[in-house]
Amino acid sequence: MRNICLRNLCLLLPIFIVSVGLFSCSAPKNVKYFQDIPDSGQLKTIAKAEFIEPTIQVDDILTILVQTVDPQATVSINSGNLPIQNSISPVGSGSQGGQISSGYLVNKEGFVDVPILGHIKLVGLTTSQAKEVIAKEANKNYKDATVIVRFANFKFSVTGEVAKPGVYVSANERTSILDAISLAGDLTIFGKRENVLLVRENLDGTKTPVRLNLNKSEIMTSPYYYLRQNDLIYIEPNKSKVASTDASKARSYTIIAAALSVIIVLISRIR
Template sequence: MRKKCLLNSSLFLFILSISLNIFSCSSSKLKVQYFQDIPDSGQLKQIARAEYTPPVIKVDDILTVVVQTIDPQNTAVINLGNVPVASTGISLSSTTAAATTQQSSGYLVDKDGAIVLPILGKITVAGHTTSEATAIINEVALKFYKNPTVIVRFANFKVSVTGEVLKPGVYVMPNERVSILDAIALAGDLTIFGKRENVLLIRENEDGTKTPYRVNLKKSNIMSAPYFYLRQNDVIYVEPRKAKSDATDASQAKYITLAASILSVLIILATRK
């Protein structure tokens, strides 16, 4: 009789331990899930498109300018004038911190808002988008070349991602149309400790002031928000959900629960002999 009671107690302890583990896993998954307001099945509603505003060229921006003609040698001096400019970013992880040097090739926008191109001369581009700058430079190029094709791109469209992400750092984007999800993906996604419902986006205004936005990654409406598409020098900060010490305590509690489950199984096997 005593042996049977011990067996029942051990079985109960084992089931309880497994239940706690399952509940803990389900709770953790719920904390890290994105877009929780989108149902798993059924007819899904369309999400309104976020308005995209092309970025404007500013002083100290670096532009890559390429002019193409039938004879590449005619414009080689302009294209080779995209001088590499080194910029250093810090890439951090949970165990290491490393400085990474990134090369941005292009023409620097001076304090007058202009770039100086070989042959074409000094051209004002600040305050314009890259599409508008392309048209301006192309108009000047027509005075020197027949049917030129001009390409203008940002060489230093950078975004900083810091806080509770796997790879914090400064990222130079390959194009202008970049969303907050793109930047988070480049940074390796949020860690388990990151607050997905309260991500901070800091944006620099034209007058140098900063505007903060709070982003809830658990809601799908961020894909319609005016801050969904990023601008130059945006900073994304992911606030930690809890202190590292609390996280360590939670991890230890999980191992204790697992150990209790294993011990329960051993007790059951021993009492059956």
């Protein structure tokens, strides 16, 4: 009987040790942003990132408003900012379909068709430059017209290890990568903060990838700190996520092995 107990103990001990190793986890590292900024004492001043105005691209939607002394005179122009359906549905946002943007669509040739003002080419211009071009056309028909031009669909994507991955639309063209991450519900505990991938779409359709480190405050001075339309932010999983996935599979094998060991022990006792 004693020999049977010893044999059973020898069978179960390795399984117990493996199980403890698999179910235990180490504390994740590098989860704090801006680790080079001290917690107390003299805090350093961080230089301002250069903001470069984004340029208008094909398929952008622009809000165009023309204001004059007589509000009724420009009703046909301002009412042309009709709702346009976008195929944008952020994951986890509760959206049941595409988001609605109101404005004028930049067609494939880079033009917008504005009532009274006509066919105006805006592709490649900033909103400030577009404002001047439209104001020039507006003043041919109106006296002292004031023009407002804004992006209605300044969109970017955030995917990977964030709480709410998806495509987002900002009402402000001065949107930073930190703003985007906040909209996506922040990184999960498994997100790689030191190696964030940003993919930028150029005017000619090519892509420019760049790596950014959220653990360093220098990101706030980076030329990629402020986003542009159609930017993609990808948060890679860290080693802890990979390890936890592997551990989940290994736990299944451990449970099966433990069950087999119990069966072997029961058979041994019956014999």
